[in-house]
Amino acid sequence: MRLVATFAVAVILIYMLSFQVNELAVYLFNVIDALVHMLNELVQLVGDESVAQEVLGELLGDGAVLLQLLNANRLDLLIRTYVAVKASFFVSQGLALATSLLMMALAVVAFRNDMLSVYRGDYSKIPRVDASSNGSLMVGSLHYSGYQIAYVLWGFIIHWLFLFLLCIIVSVAVVWSFLFKVVLYFLDSSWPAIVLAVVLFVLQTLVGRYVFLQEGKLALNNRRFYFNLLYFMFFYNILLGFVSCLLRILKGAIIGVTFLSRLDQCSMPRRFEMWDPGFSAYVGFVFRRKRYLASKRKPTDEEIEGHEQRGTRL
Numbered sequence: 001m002r003l004v005a006t007f008a009v010a011v012i013l014i015y016m017l018s019f020q021v022n023e024l025a026v027y028l029f030n031v032i033d034a035l036v037h038m039l040n041e042l043v044q045l046v047g048d049e050s051v052a053q054e055v056l057g058e059l060l061g062d063g064a065v066l067l068q069l070l071n072a073n074r075l076d077l078l079i080r081t082y083v084a085v086k087a088s089f090f091v092s093q094g095l096a097l098a099t100s101l102l103m104m105a106l107a108v109v110a111f112r113n114d115m116l117s118v119y120r121g122d123y124s125k126i127p128r129v130d131a132s133s134n135g136s137l138m139v140g141s142l143h144y145s146g147y148q149i150a151y152v153l154w155g156f157i158i159h160w161l162f163l164f165l166l167c168i169i170v171s172v173a174v175v176w177s178f179l180f181k182v183v184l185y186f187l188d189s190s191w192p193a194i195v196l197a198v199v200l201f202v203l204q205t206l207v208g209r210y211v212f213l214q215e216g217k218l219a220l221n222n223r224r225f226y227f228n229l230l231y232f233m234f235f236y237n238i239l240l241g242f243v244s245c246l247l248r249i250l251k252g253a254i255i256g257v258t259f260l261s262r263l264d265q266c267s268m269p270r271r272f273e274m275w276d277p278g279f280s281a282y283v284g285f286v287f288r289r290k291r292y293l294a295s296k297r298k299p300t301d302e303e304i305e306g307h308e309q310r311g312t313r314l
Helices: 002-046 049-067 072-120 134-176 179-210 223-232 234-258 270-275 277-294 301-310
Strands: 217-220
Touching: 002 072, 002 134, 072 134, 072 277, 134 234, 134 277, 179 234, 223 234, 270 277
Parallel strands: none
Antiparallel strands: none
């Protein structure tokens, strides 16, 4: 019941935040729409954009400097860019809302699975109860609901900003038609290095899977060929390692942003997972829930003996 109430409050707060931001955004977009409409009407009435710029310059004063930069092509491009940004705002909002709801649903399913795993004595995901003191677990249980709601809100905001930026980049690239030119320029200047890196990576992958393994087992076959390939690929793998390091950072950032609202997904390595305050609160909530449910019934002799053998507490 506590878990359901926590996510219900999170959904309500997300709705309130989205509503308030939407009100402000709609007001700003209406003002900009009115300015764009006024500019188009003025251009149509006057029939000459240079005259329209002079008229608007007299109305806006210092704005004449900006208006002098406009011509027929630039004006149309500016309007299409504004439409793309406006559409990106609402599309990113919908995607962020859908992502947040999906993450909350997955968090509820993960909590159920984690509870079942802890009851079975499976600590492959959740640390053993002896990894933290009882005081830390109790404090984490107290923090869980507040932390979960705050993490969901932060996750929604960051998802929204990230998706908004991504949508703007894609839409503006399509409107300005420069994405294809950038890709062609990049491929034209660096295609030999890209082809060499891909060929070496695929070659080592195929050789490692189908040449060096003995009947699919992790036993070295063709030892002489293995050491020769290891020697010649040493310097090439350094270059591949630079690219791999950048990909590691990129993947870590994307996964960290995506699962920010999931307290059951630790952002730290296994040996430092209790340094993650969100995950620590989730672990405390899981064990406190387990203890509460266990207090409702008397443990059997087999369960007591199993916990004594594993050296864990009930």
